Amino acid sequence: MSPQRLVVERLGHRGEGVAYIGDRRVFMPYALPGEIVTAEIEGDHARLVDIVEASKDRIAPICPHFGHCGGCAVQTLSAGAYAAWKRGLLEDALRNAGLALNVAPIIDAHGAGRRxxxxxxxxxxxxxxxxxxxxxxxxxxxxxxxxxxxxxxxxxxxxxxxxxxxxxxxxxxxxxxxxxxxxxxxxxxxxxxxxxxxxxxxxxxxxxxxxxxxxxxxxxxxxxxxxxxxAIGAATLALPPGAFLQATQKGEEAIATLVLEATKDARTIADLFCGVGAFALRLAARARICAYDNAAGAIDAMAAAARTTQGLRKIETFERDLSKRPLITQELEAFDALVFDPPRAGAPAQAAEIARSKTPIVIAVSCNAQSFARDAAILLSGGYRARTATPIDQFRYAAHVEIVAVFARDGAVSPRKRRLLG
Missing domain, CATH: 2.40.50.1070 (OB fold (Dihydrolipoamide Acetyltransferase, E2P))
Incomplete structure (x- = not known):
């Protein structure tokens, strides 16, 4: 197979260079936008053979295995171009879904590295x-x-x-x-x-x-x-086997900071898809928390950590598969605020119930821009207003971005105020 000469137009959502042969797109790992390359083409994929003209944003990789190991998608982009591409993963997903959300500057949360x-x-x-x-x-x-x-x-x-x-x-x-x-x-x-x-x-x-x-x-x-x-906030948690954690400690802290700020006036909060309690164990210092997840070991460990940490309220835990049996509107309206952090596939069934509720504040956390955009569209169609969406980079050099978005329902009041108003 003879190499062909191609011009790389942009980076795709998997971090691969995208070139065109006529109207056909070709995806090429390790190529950067603006580069002229030669590549071996097979279907809609290509193998980079040589860089004829390099991008002005190309820098040396930090790892000698880059270019063969697929653990990292993009190591050779300069810092500014890399940050713009990472933020663009969220912007592109929103644009493709027909959504116009305010996207905040990206937060670098690599910290000490992957844990x-x-x-x-x-x-x-x-x-x-x-x-x-x-x-x-x-x-x-x-x-x-x-x-x-x-x-x-x-x-x-x-x-x-x-x-x-x-x-x-x-x-x-x-x-x-x-x-x-x-x-x-x-x-x-x-x-x-x-x-x-x-x-x-x-x-x-x-x-x-x-x-x-x-x-x-x-x-x-x-x-x-x-x-x-x-450690999760002030608590020390005995980790269950195979439990999910955010990729980096700094990433968890960055997400939690945004969640804490968005819920600062809430007295009662539901933590949906709570896992081991990255949010619940912090929020319990100032609010009543009900936490839901289908992983019994995770919620048991979280409850035990709350019981043994001074200054935390008891966390009410519920083993429940929210993908199959989401909290319904009447259950959701018992809370001043909701936090939901579903798996990569998102939570369309739960989002649909939230969209029908009158809960004042909803914080959506996601590690997948496409499923986030779909769930966000459900909330917006139900009358919620997006305050902001913040991309967080705890997956350095990978084609993933964490997202925290805050939604509010104008005119909604808390359960306590509704009781006072009769």
Whole structure:
């Protein structure tokens, strides 16, 4: 296949350069807008062969694996161009949905780096390859380090390789999810299935050798040396196996700051899709909180953390799958404010119920610009007014952006005021 000469028009929402061959779009990893390149074309994708004329915004990558490892989409954009592209992910999603929201300047929330990481292990002839996937591929790129990880993940890659080794004879794809905590590395194996006795013993030995805090396999405990804990505001939480956390500590704090500001006058708040309580455990210092999630372990851990933290009110917790059984309008109207932070797919059913309610303040948190735009459109069609949408970059160099948006219903009053008014 002979390389073709292309002009890169823009960056797509996956961080790939977009060029055109006639009316046909071609997506090319690692190419930047304005560049003239040669590329090998296959369908609507292309492999960058050479940069004939580089963008004025091109800089050197920070990682020697960039360009092969697919963990990062964009490392070679100058800071200003990178921030504009990241903010543009939200602007483009809103524009495509026909929405005109005020988008605030982007907040850099990389902080000390990622506090959780998932390594992929693939096996060939009984030997493990451990690293990240190549761009648009199932090929595992072995790496020797990742510059985006927080100091708490020191030793995570070495531990992942050691954990993969006893399972190599299976030949099954394995994911190794690792979270850095104040008590060491918390590791969850996914894809291994039930363990044989010899595999169990070997993994326990790795846990000892690498001083892991905990090792679980599909949520089942393999070894516990120390209960892994994290700080959330003033609380200390015992982390359940496989629990969701924001990618960076600074990212969690940036989101929580916006949530706290938007709910400063609220007396009663519902935290929907609450997880382990990144918001509830902060909000409980000044308001009555009802927290809902379908992960029993997460809400139990949050409630326990609230009980043992001085100055926090008791958090009322409810195990409920809000995607299948959202809070209905009458339930929602018991609250002065709502916070909802659904999975990447969003929460259209819950958003529809919120849109019919008279709750004064709604804060939507999302890690996916497209599903956020869809849910925002539902709220706006129900009469809510968007105050602002703030993009937060806690996924440095990745094609993801966190979003916090505040919606208000003009003329709505709090439940307490409604009671006073009779």
């Amino acid at each position: 959780r990481v998932t390594f992929h292990a693939r096996f060939e002839a009984g030997t493990a390859r451990v690293g990240f996937m190549a761009a648009r591929s199932h090929e595992v790129v072995e790496i020797d380090a990742c510059p985006l990880l927080a100091p708490e993940l020191e030793g995570a890659l070495r531990a992942a390789r050691a954990l993969a080794a006893p399972l190599a004879s299976r030949g099954k794809p394995l994911d190794i999810a690792i979270t850095g905590t104040s008590d060491g590395l918390d590791v969850e194996l996914r894809g291994a299935g039930p363990l044989a006795e010899d595999e169990w013993r070997a993994l326990i030995a790795v846990t000892e050798t690498h001083d892991l805090a905990r090792l679980t396999n599909h949520g089942n405990l393999v070894a516990l040396r120390r209960a892994p804990r994290i």
